[in-house]
Amino acid sequence: MKNIFSFVLLSLVITFSACTDEFENTFDKSLEERVAELNTNQVDILADAEYGWIGYYSSVETMGAWPVLMNFTKDGWVKIKNQIVEIPDEYGKLFTVIPGLSNELSYNVNTTQTTNLVFESGCVFNAWHAIKVNKPTANGGSVAAPLGGGEFQFIIKSAKPDCVILESLTDKGEFKTELILRKAKEEDWFFDQDKTAEMKRVLTDGATSDKYFRAISIEGKDFQGHLRVDSDFRMATFDYLDKDVIKSIPRRIAITNDGFVLMDSLRIDETTQVAKFIYNQENDTYTSEDNGVKTKIEYSNRPGIIYFPFVDEWGTKNGENVDCTMDYSVWNLYNGIVSNDFYKLCKTVALSDGLRNIDFYMNNEKNPSGSPTTITLKYNKLVLPPFGYRNINVDIPVEVIRKEKTSVTFKLKDDYRKAFEADIENVELIDPESASELIEVLTDEQGFYLLPDIYQSGSGEPYQVVLLISVANPEIRFVTEYLEFLKSTK
Template identity: 30%
Template sequence: MKKIFNLIGKINLLILLILAASCTDNEVEPLFDQSINERTEVLKEEYLDLLAAPDNGWIGYYSPNEDTGLFTVLMNFDENGDVSVKSGYRGGAENKNITYRLDKTLKIELVFESHTVFHSIFEINNNNNKGEFVFNILSATEDEIILESKLDFGDDVTVFTLRRALESEVDLETLYKSLDALTGGPTESVFRNILLNDKAIATFDFNPNTRFATITYIKNGSLQSEVVRLIVTNTGFNFPTPVDVNGTILTSFTYNELENEFQNETEKLRILYDDIPGLLLNPYDFGNEGGNIRILRTNEGFLSRDRSSTAFVSFFEGWRSDFATNIGFSISRVYIRNINTATPFLDIYIPVSGGDARARFDCTYTLEQGIVGNNIVKFTFNETSPNNLDFGLAPSFAPITDFIFRDSGFYIQKMEPLNASQNTIGLIPVDDTSMLVQWYDF
């Protein structure tokens, strides 16, 4: 038995010697021909060439998070580390040339070395970044570069896709015109309707700061609103995700400057300012939901922003300024009181030493239905009221009294809540729909 074990041991030793001999003439092939640093430098050179290749640069639509819309960004890189960055943000106010570099930590990074429009857009919703702005390069081809923000964490991580810009997209001045047309001017109506075959199917509202549009329509007998992103283009705008309004699909619109409206001629769709509401406004039971109403002003800090129209704010603050200049006192508050009784009155507060002076104008009001079933309230100055006989419609109060006691009356629209128990209400003159004034009830 001992001899058998010795024999087995000698056989195993022989096998090992044969295997060792057979390997002496072979070398292990390396997995890569270059070190990791060498491979990184090669990849960076490839990316540099791709970035600098397009004559018209790269274009993409940047958003820092889900709460912000999409902003057009046009970038033209050179191989020396300079890049021209232009965008649709603030009408191009932050267009500039800066420097960039390609770096690497875990991935190849595109690093913008000084403040640019990416910082400003990133900071819209109280974000903060005072340093370099960094994207990871996820992939890059001749036609598309996909970037990932290195500043984002969690589930809301921005992926920013660039494509080669077309020659027609290089001049952003036409994009700025589209943005101005979308934003509208202070004299435009607060009613903006979406028409299909000239019949209103929805309303349209655009916030130029966030780049979101609000589409409101009636579904199953009730108002429904969708807040959606849109992309401003050189010819108009488009929805990156189409919007379905009861079977009508909203995709893209072209601005018609002559008609001052956005159109999709193929689908027979138009978006335009109108003097009448296209749909039923959010109803408010005037006289029953609150006994008094007061004009809400921005500086009172009740809401994040004043929703009175620009036209009304300009008119109202102009009247207050003129009153202070001519009379020597300021206007602090404007109410309509007792609207839940038979004796309503316009009540204007004027701060004086020792308290407030008050100008009272007794009135009545009526409610009637207008187009699409919207309620209209009409206030009438009561010329026979004892309170009014002595005071009269003094010239210094005429701008606001003429505004309130107008023959056309006001459309009534419930707006956002002031708090759990109070509403805000929009009153829109029927004969001047640019002048929405926001009140709150109590």
């Protein structure tokens, strides 16, 4: 009975205290007021930037980014301008996938589970959505399929007066498009498409030279590395030696009017972290002074690091020392990771099927009466009865017509045909015409990068041997040799 009275009393208390005349907010303001205030604060930050914001955007992880400018007003309008986006098709032909747009549209900032920025009409972000690329089908063909992404609803992860960080609201999977906005300057709004194209050309081919490599140096440090760039896809790879281990770090980049920026900064060592490089036309270099460390990129015929191949045509990694990110599922875009430099080298690999490698025997300049400069072709896969498979060497006389440090251009002497015919053992096996492809390669004005070494003849007399790395058999791995070479030529 006592329990019953307790229940009654407790229930009455609950009943009559459950509602009061006025609901008291937990905070000073109501939920609606606080949400509205939050939204207004975000809008204020966005709209307070006098010349708006600049960020770099692309919808996928496998490409770099392109500049986008935005200028917000407090009454819900935003002006958006973007750089032209050109991406090559499968045949390497550049085509414009997003024209230079300049849109004025409405936006809203709302708060549900997160505070979001939503662009209410189509603009450059949606143009990304419309991009289609060839993707492989199960039967080995390809089909034009959406590139993916193209976000127009962003979570405002952080909003400060000098930096706003946006993240895709709807991206699925691990990769979430992030758009970091920084305050724009007035001049940023004047995209000079020609200048951007020139910066792209410089980054691709070098402004004033035909040198392949972009050697990286850090002031005051013993650093060895180089940069490889695929400017079409806005991808850069930094190759460098880190305690005798090759590091190969890809980064998404954006080309600016004065150089390029990295989407994610790269920490090379304890004190060196690079994020932005400015091009200097006078001395044809890129420089960065991020974190107060002077980093320079200059054109060179000498690669900082060589390993061969980096990522082969099947997308596999070369050795455990290579630290790189490779997503084979997007093989159609892997050009974005393998640089054009690599292909420039590889084009000379396309020689006869049986060609194993080529040795270049340089005439010893101190001994003019010694052996003449020749190229030795080493064939295998040729059947030479009664021995079966064996290597065959053919010496071809060449003339060095340009020699610049480690880069050299050759000219085959007119009697190269006789060289084939004079080799009695092979004259019936090798058609001189089969060397036409080789001739084309050897006379390429861009020359070759050479690996010199010292051999000893049978009589013990040393002579210089130079290996053309660019015509190596794909099965040959150079990593070890090159590390030794690089150390010996410091």
